[in-house]
Structures are given as structure tokens and as C-alpha cells.
Amino acid sequence: MKQWKQGLLSVAATITMAAPALAQAPVPVTVTVDTAKAGPRIEPGIYGQFAEHLGRGIYEGLWVGTDSKIPNTNGYRNDVLAALKHIKVPVVRWPGGCFADEYDWRDGIGPKAKRPVRINRHWGGVTEDNAFGTHEFMNYSEMLGTDAYVAGNMGSMGPREMSQWVEYMTAEQGTLAEERKKNGREKPWAVKYFGVGNETWGCGGSMRPEYSADLHRRYAEFVNAPAGQPKIVKVASGANASDYNFTDVMMRQARDRMNALSVHYYTLPTGKWDKKGAATGFNEDEWASTLGRALFMDELITKHVEMMDKHDPQKKVALYVDEWGTWYDQESGSTPGFLYQQNSLRDAEVAALTLNIFHRHTDRVKMANIAQMINVLQAMILTDKGRMLLTPTYHVFDMYVPFQGATPYAADVKGPTYERAGFKVPMVDVSAARGADGRMYLSLTNTDPNKPARVTTNLSGNARGRILTGPAIDTHNTFDRPNTIMPAPYSARSQGGKLTFDLPAKSVVVVAVD
DSSP, rough: HHHHHHHHHHHHTTTBBBBBOOOOEEEEEEEEEEEEEEEEOOOOOGGEEEEOTTSSSSSSTTTTTTTTOOOETTTTTTHHHHHHHHTTOOOEEESSSSGGGGOOOOGGOOOOOSSSSSOOTTTTTOOEOOSOOHHHHHHHHHTOOEEEEEEEEOOOSOOOHHHHHHHHHHHHHHHHHHHHHHHHHSSSOOOOOOOOEEETTTTTTTOHHHHHHHHHHHHTOOOOOOOTSSOOOEEEEEEEEHHHHHHHHHHHHHGGOSSOOOOOHHHHHHHSSSSSSSSSSSOOOHHHHHHHHHHHHHHHHHHHHHHHHHHHHOSEEEEEEEEEEEOOOOOSSTTTTOOOOBBBBBHHHHHHHHHHHHTTTTEEEEEEEESSSBBSSSSSSSTTEEEEEEEEHHHHHHHHHHHHHHHEEEEEOOOOOOTTTTTTEEEEEEEEEEEESSEEEEEEEOOSSSOOOEEEEEOSSSSEEEOOOSSSSOOOOOOOSSSOOOOOEEEEEEEEEETEEOOOOOEEEEEEEO
């Protein structure tokens, strides 16, 4: 961690953004933060991660094995672990995704030499040697200091097997506990979240919502922590994007057997799965369409919450957006089915806009898991054997750490929209919150790739923080140039008694206000 962190600081120190140079007259925007209008706490789980047995997400990403020349601790690569610790990852969802729908937990326990080799049918048809299983994931969660969110197989496995997996992980005594101890783990693990199935409408069983609800009721009955331990949060497999009827049916028929309901939504520049668009080398139309489609998350959550409110007005059931992020055509030359894509300034903007949306829906949204943590889709980290780089999305999550556990305030933004390719996006998007440390934090995102903005607020004082921007809309880091885009210092001060921010085009700023 020390090496990459020192590099970050040394490069950032050469880019002082105290008074960003604006090439043209800035567009005026006003922001009014209503500190009398506080929302429910921003749960740290909103900054959750997702690690599926997909491509190089687990193998090479997290796990290299004890015999690897890549520096590791008990098989876990050190550089990735340090980088993830730095952004205070609150929860990790594992082992899938679609992989979970065919996963037999018994394949991943016991001596590695005796673990069976399976075919990863969903992701590339490659072999899976199960070197990374229950012990490896649960131990990693402890090393990382994060909560474990285990996704159970409701698609192709029975409820008894699911119940036995939970018992194996959490029981103090009994045959399964003894088996766990024999396999090297004396103490039970803490399993805070358990997913009762995944994408039951698709790879998890192609179910109708009525059948999915009935099956959830059945399986959830057998997912329980041992007496005396904290109850497991049971997460029901929910809707695909805007399938509001799925949510309606699940809530009507099974709300009393769940603690949370999931929804999945991916941002595609084209909106088409057969030709999604490239991660780099895209034009401004694709920049606009990607940001516009990312903002659909707000409508999506609003309408799913309406369905939930019909059946649960007391908001006992949380909404988990446990798969979200950008999805592009995978990089040319990469292994088919591995979903490896580059990560640019555009992804940073998508991350900032989406996190801000979650901040506005904290009455229901208590967890979100970006897809995925390493080397897959909108990743925090990319690796190339022994090399590692931090993506622009990682830097946004780093900048947003103070929002974990913060109290959000309503922020009214008055300004123009950025319009392109039939999409209208607010030029400036803002989130405001009181951090757990008592300080006021603001995030400000300028979505316009061409025009700077001058944001005048109703706040006073001074602000210090960091800015993320770059010379091009697809600015990104490479293994030869891993520090091309990274946060730099930023400050702002009151003008005429009002705290004012100069935002360069295509930038993300997070500051603390004093």
C-alpha cells in the first residue's frame, strides 16, 4: 500500500487545483443546501463491492496462491488487499452472480488437491479448480475488515444444501462445525448477509415472479444463524432493471420472509446488449448517452420503491442494488467471456452520479454493490500479472469515503442542462451530507465535457478536498502510465459571504467545508 500511496501523493502534489484554470467563462449554477432537511443515514453498505468467479476477478485479482511470485499473504495478493483496505470496503458479495446459480459450496472446501475441477459455463467455459472457496472468501473478508454477503444457489441446489452451507459457516458445534474445524477454521464466521438466490428471472432459473416468490419463501425458511448469534439478513432475488411487476409480486407474496430485495441495473452506452460500445475511444455522443442512461437509476429506484411502499409502508424491507455499473464491449484481445474492460473518466462520472442518487434514496437503499471489484466490468482495480493500477472509479470511491455513515441533506441545484444525442443531463450534480466526524461534505460533478461551471452555494466558509478530471473524456490509466488520472488537491472559499466553487469541465470534486 505504501508504494502506490506515495506515488499518488507525489503526483497529486504537482497538480494544485486551488484555483482551477478555466479556459472560458464559467456557467453560473446555484446550490442551496437545506440543513434542516436531513435524510436517513447513508449506510456504508451503499459502497459495497461484488466479486464473482468471472474472468480474472478472483484468480489473479484477489488470489494468486501461496506459490506465486507476486507478493502475497497466504495466497492473497498484497497490493490489491492494501488498496481495498484504503477505501474502507464495507461489504463484498460472493461468489456470484450467475456463477452462484450453479455453485456447489462443497466443491470449495477441504484440501485443494482434492477439490473438483468444474466448467464455468456462464463465463468463458473455462475450468474452475475451486482453489478459492468458502474458507478463502470468509478469511479474506476478515483480513479486509468487511462484512460478508454470501449468494446462495437457489437455481440448481436444494434448500437442505443451502441450510447446511450456512451451518458449516456459522455453527459452534455439530457435524458440519467439526468438518469446518478439520478444514482449518476453529471459530465460526460471521455471515451478515445471505442472498437467497440470484437473478431468478434469468440465469438463476428463468422463473416467473410468482414462482420466484414461492421458492424464496421455501428456501428462506432454512437460512438461519444458530441460536445466540445475530440474525442473518436475508436478501431476496429481485427484479431485472425496470421490471416493476417483479418487485410488486415479490413484495405482495414474500415480504414477510425477506429483509431486503435486490434489483440489478447496468449502464450501456447504446442500450443494446449485442453492441454495447467501447470503453475508450468513444465520442461525445456516447459520453452523453452513458451519463443519461446512468441517471435512469433515479427513476428506477423511485418506481421500485413505489411498488415496495404499497406492501410495506413502514419500510421494513430494504432495497439492495447489488449489481450496478457500466458494461461495455470487452477489450479487444481479452479472453472471451471474461468481461474485461478499461475504465475512464466517464466511469468516474457514472460512479459519482450513481452514488449521489443512492444518497437521495436512503430511506430504502441500504446497500449497493458495484460490478465488479477487480478486472471485470466497472472495476476498482485492474491487474496484469504482477502489475496493478487504480481506476478512475476507484478514485471516486476513495474521495467519497467520508459519505459512509453520513447524514444526507437536500440540495437544490439551479442551473442549465448538458444536452447531447437526445439526452438531457443536469450540468452540475451535487450531494451534501454531515459526516460521522461532524464536518459538512459536498460532492460536485460537472457532466459537461466542454464548459466549466461556477457554483455558488448558500454555505459560507472554506472548503478543501480533491478533484478528479482529465484532458479527454476517455482519459484513463494504463499499466505503463498508471497515474495518468488521479485526484489532485482542490480548495474553494467564500465570495461575498457565499462559498463558491469553480468546476472545470468533466470533473468530480469532493470537499469538506469548514
